[in-house]
Amino acid sequence: MSRAADFASGKGHGDENFPVASRLVRAELRAPILAFYRFARAADDVADHATAGPEEKFEQLARLEAGLRGDAGGSPEGEALRRVLQVRNLTDQHALDLLEAFRRDVVKQRYADWAELMDYCRYSAAPVGRFVLDLHGESRTLWPMNDALCAALQVINHLQDCAKDYRALDRVYIPLDVLAAEGIGTEALADSQASRALRIVIAGLAHRTDALLDLSRPFAGRIADRRLALEVGVIQTLAESLCARLRRRDPLSQRVHHNAVEMAGLAAYGAAAVAIGRIGRMFGHGQAALPGNRG
Numbered sequence: 001m002s003r004a005a006d007f008a009s010g011k012g013h014g015d016e017n018f019p020v021a022s023r024l025v026r027a028e029l030r031a032p033i034l035a036f037y038r039f040a041r042a043a044d045d046v047a048d049h050a051t052a053g054p055e056e057k058f059e060q061l062a063r064l065e066a067g068l069r070g071d072a073g074g075s076p077e078g079e080a081l082r083r084v085l086q087v088r089n090l091t092d093q094h095a096l097d098l099l100e101a102f103r104r105d106v107v108k109q110r111y112a113d114w115a116e117l118m119d120y121c122r123y124s125a126a127p128v129g130r131f132v133l134d135l136h137g138e139s140r141t142l143w144p145m146n147d148a149l150c151a152a153l154q155v156i157n158h159l160q161d162c163a164k165d166y167r168a169l170d171r172v173y174i175p176l177d178v179l180a181a182e183g184i185g186t187e188a189l190a191d192s193q194a195s196r197a198l199r200i201v202i203a204g205l206a207h208r209t210d211a212l213l214d215l216s217r218p219f220a221g222r223i224a225d226r227r228l229a230l231e232v233g234v235i236q237t238l239a240e241s242l243c244a245r246l247r248r249r250d251p252l253s254q255r256v257h258h259n260a261v262e263m264a265g266l267a268a269y270g271a272a273a274v275a276i277g278r279i280g281r282m283f284g285h286g287q288a289a290l291p292g293n294r295g
Helices: 027-047 054-069 076-088 093-107 114-124 126-135 140-160 162-169 176-181 186-190 196-216 226-248 260-282
Strands: none
Touching: 027 054, 027 076, 027 093, 027 126, 054 076, 054 093, 076 093, 093 114, 093 126, 114 126, 114 140, 126 140, 140 162, 140 196, 140 226, 162 186, 176 186, 176 196, 186 196, 196 226, 226 260
16 A cells, blocks of 8 residues: 655655744744644645546545544554644644645646635645644634735745646646636646736736735734744745745746745845834834835
8 A cells, every 4th residue: 555655745844935844933833833744745745646546646635634533544644743733732623624625636627716716725725824823822813814824825836836737737726717818728838938918817816916915914913922923924025025026027937936045035024024013012112014025
């Protein structure tokens, strides 16, 4: 019997566009976050495997769920996360929601409109942030801002990788209605350089993602845990910068991802903005929000 590890892409938490369990997070909480990440990464690798068939993928996702539930034949990644959840008295619902998204990925290749894409993000992205908030004991009143930020991160990743997803998996997250509005279809993603129409589509979706980031901008300032607030501020800043790049650059032919130097500079800016806001509130200057980073 194959294991989820046999489907591994080799990608780890250090390869993501955004920080995962960085040193900003309290040391004792990094291991639980990494257990959740490894579970999600295993499921993602299964769903995105280029040659495995749907039946085999569903079998591996079922083994991940079995491990999470403590059933026989469960995967090591699921069992490891189950132990973390039990020790911390946390729900397994966030991990189960992720599995729903990856099961959709096995069979769903297209998204009709923005609403359908946002429903997917509710399962593929929001549970990650919700788990981290629960782990830190944060209020669930923060979930709407978390969900907006997580959805924005997901859409940014989809736009950056739109050509790769189409060519390798025939999977397109760009809503079909916005492509049709510009008179093009999914085959436009096969070109080596984006057409003017596709650039308009990508810029328009980046603009809609900006609206999500507007909703999430106060998020970091309302998180009680100082270190988590700093990390969320970093992520918000990186996301705003990537969104601005997607309005200017062609992801089919140009680099959108930050290099290490760019990421370090933006991370310092984001963390500093949150720290200054917290100091301001200590001295009675009211609620601060991160400034926009649209350049």
